[in-house]
Amino acid sequence: MTTTSNAVRTPPVWVRVVAPITVGVVILVIWIVAVDVVKAAPRALPSPIAITNEFVLRSGIIVEDMGITASNALIGLVAGAIVAIVLAALAATSRPVDGMLAPLVAAIAVVPIVALTPILNTMFGASSQFGRQSVAAIAAFVPVFVNVLRGLRQTRPVHRDVLRSSAATGLQTFRVLTLPTALPYLMSGLRIASSIAVIAALVAEYFGGPADGIGTAIATYAKSGRASLAFAYVAGGIAIGLVFFLVTSLLEWLVSRRKPV
Amino acid sequence: MIELAVNARGVGKTFPTKDGDVVALTEVELTVEAGEFVSLIGPSGCGKSTLLRLIADLDPASTGTLEIFGKPASQARVDQDYGIAFQQAGLLPWRTVAGNIALPLELHGMAKPARAARVAELAELVGLTEFVDRYPDQLSGGMQQRVAIARALAEQPRLLLMDEPFGALDEMTREYLQGELTRIAAETGAAVVFVTHSIPEAVFLSDRVVVMSPRPGRITEILSTGLDDIRDEALRESPEYFERVTAVREALHGIPVERANER
Ligand SMILES: Nc1ncnc2c1ncn2[C@@H]1O[C@H](COP(=O)(O)OP(=O)(O)O)[C@@H](O)[C@H]1O
Numbered sequence: 001m002t003t004t005s006n007a008v009r010t011p012p013v014w015v016r017v018v019a020p021i022t023v024g025v026v027i028l029v030i031w032i033v034a035v036d037v038v039k040a041a042p043r044a045l046p047s048p049i050a051i052t053n054e055f056v057l058r059s060g061i062i063v064e065d066m067g068i069t070a071s072n073a074l075i076g077l078v079a080g081a082i083v084a085i086v087l088a089a090l091a092a093t094s095r096p097v098d099g100m101l102a103p104l105v106a107a108i109a110v111v112p113i114v115a116l117t118p119i120l121n122t123m124f125g126a127s128s129q130f131g132r133q134s135v136a137a138i139a140a141f142v143p144v145f146v147n148v149l150r151g152l153r154q155t156r157p158v159h160r161d162v163l164r165s166s167a168a169t170g171l172q173t174f175r176v177l178t179l180p181t182a183l184p185y186l187m188s189g190l191r192i193a194s195s196i197a198v199i200a201a202l203v204a205e206y207f208g209g210p211a212d213g214i215g216t217a218i219a220t221y222a223k224s225g226r227a228s229l230a231f232a233y234v235a236g237g238i239a240i241g242l243v244f245f246l247v248t249s250l251l252e253w254l255v256s257r258r259k260p261v
Numbered sequence: 262m263i264e265l266a267v268n269a270r271g272v273g274k275t276f277p278t279k280d281g282d283v284v285a286l287t288e289v290e291l292t293v294e295a296g297e298f299v300s301l302i303g304p305s306g307c308g309k310s311t312l313l314r315l316i317a318d319l320d321p322a323s324t325g326t327l328e329i330f331g332k333p334a335s336q337a338r339v340d341q342d343y344g345i346a347f348q349q350a351g352l353l354p355w356r357t358v359a360g361n362i363a364l365p366l367e368l369h370g371m372a373k374p375a376r377a378a379r380v381a382e383l384a385e386l387v388g389l390t391e392f393v394d395r396y397p398d399q400l401s402g403g404m405q406q407r408v409a410i411a412r413a414l415a416e417q418p419r420l421l422l423m424d425e426p427f428g429a430l431d432e433m434t435r436e437y438l439q440g441e442l443t444r445i446a447a448e449t450g451a452a453v454v455f456v457t458h459s460i461p462e463a464v465f466l467s468d469r470v471v472v473m474s475p476r477p478g479r480i481t482e483i484l485s486t487g488l489d490d491i492r493d494e495a496l497r498e499s500p501e502y503f504e505r506v507t508a509v510r511e512a513l514h515g516i517p518v519e520r521a522n523e524r
């Protein structure tokens with residue numbers, strides 16, 4: 001009785017792995033049947049088999065473009081995160097700085113950053129990746145800032161008492177308590193920001209800049225009717241997003257393994 | 262002259278709040294001799310924690326003078342004359358048992374080899390030698406509390422302050438740790454100021470029991486237990502012990518129990 005109700009609440013690991021895979025396979029099978037067997041799909045929707053063929057055939061150039069988009073996203077993520085961490089630390093230590101930054105961050109959070117892309121691309125010139133990287137950086141900044149600022153305020157009173165009673169200096173308290181307490185929050189912020197940075201870097205390519213990257217290729221091939229190739233590039237974009245997500249999730253798990261007692 | 266671990270003269274504490282001032286403590290006259298074990302007992306809100314926090318210089322006193330080993334409380338804190346343990350163990354979850362015990366030593370710049378030796382000694386003292394590499398979330402509540410006590414003892418303080426350290430533990434663990442604490446106090450020779458809700462706990466542990474009353478928080482009576490130094494299970498069943506428990510209960514009798522505003 002107990003075991004069944006437990007099993008209902010948290011399914012065993014293998015179910016959690018097998019269930020989404022099953023869903024994926026079922027969708028894939030329906031897709032193949034619809035396109036290749038029944039031939040009921042619109043022309044813009046190629047079969048997964050055709051997409052895979054294109055991907056294998058053009059893998060050299062696709063991986064090269066993936067590198068461009070991924071590095072833009074990564075540079076943006078790192079730069080945005082560094083600025084966010086510095087500003088969050090300032091806001092956490094000084095009320096006036098907090099008061100100044102709060103409306104600014106709120107403004108950045110509501111502006112659709114991608115809307116700025118054509119302007120940034122024009123500003124930095126058609127041959128520079130800088131516009132795209134800036135878009136990714138601004139997009140990544142917000143979740144990191146919000147999470148780090150929250151994390152820096154999570155120290156527990158009993159921990160602060162322990163450090164004060166040990167005559168710890170302000171800097172020591174920051175190093176042994178405030179920073180480790182904020183670390184899991186930083187990592188959640190990075191995990192959220194990493195997906196956003198990839199999307200921002202990719203979408204930014206739709207609005208000008210150099211003629212490379214996943215986004216540029218998708219736009220080009222979609223317009224010229226080469227749907228299979230466009231989808232092969234979409235698969236490349238998904239792969240980048242997955243890698244960013246998995247790496248940051250792993251980092252988050254590593255720093256938040258130890259449950260508070 | 263006997264050196265005093267704690268010397269409080271006319272100590273009071275007022276918290277300014279938005280609904281006006283809260284008088285948490287007034288006119289506290291209390292001395293604790295070196296090596297003496299003193300318990301503070303009384304209903305919720307009578308200012309036990311507040312008094313302990315004043316002694317530890319975690320909050321400043323509003324009135325009166327408070328000396329720890331003849332110095333102002335703030336100086337005693339900087340000099341690490343006391344160690345403190347709270348009801349919550351307050352361990353850092355990302356540090357191992359050894360890392361938690363070593364924390365004060367690390368903050369005061371003790372060299373690594375000396376630190377390791379001291380941690381081993383302390384782990385032995387609280388019976389956690391086999392668990393030094395564990396993390397706090399892998400320990401029972403009683404073990405976590407023992408780590409907190411080891412950490413409080415790290416700098417060999419002459420005064421140990423404890424705020425209901427066994428309050429969240431089950432009765433069996435509690436009695437076991439009470440026995441351990443009397444042994445540790447005897448071994449280290451430290452004076453102890455021990456806050457508790459429990460009459461039997463106060464009597465079992467203490468040389469003197471300080472009875473407190475709320476609204477405003479103050480000391481109403483101080484009883485000597487007059488029990489000898491051997492604190493074992495036999496003591497818990499002895500007539501003297503029951504007599505002292507009754508005496509403390511009667512001293513607490515008639516003290517109104519605060520319901521609203523409990524902490
Ligand atoms: N930081 C604070 N601000 C306002 N009031 C407080 C604060 N700390 C304690 N008090 C008040 O002081 C009184 C004594 O509290 P406390 O020392 O925690 O009691 P005890 O530990 O005996 O239960 C209570 O009425 C409590 O509400």
Ligand SMILES: [Mg+2]
Nearest residue numbers: 309310311524
């Ligand atoms: Mg209390």
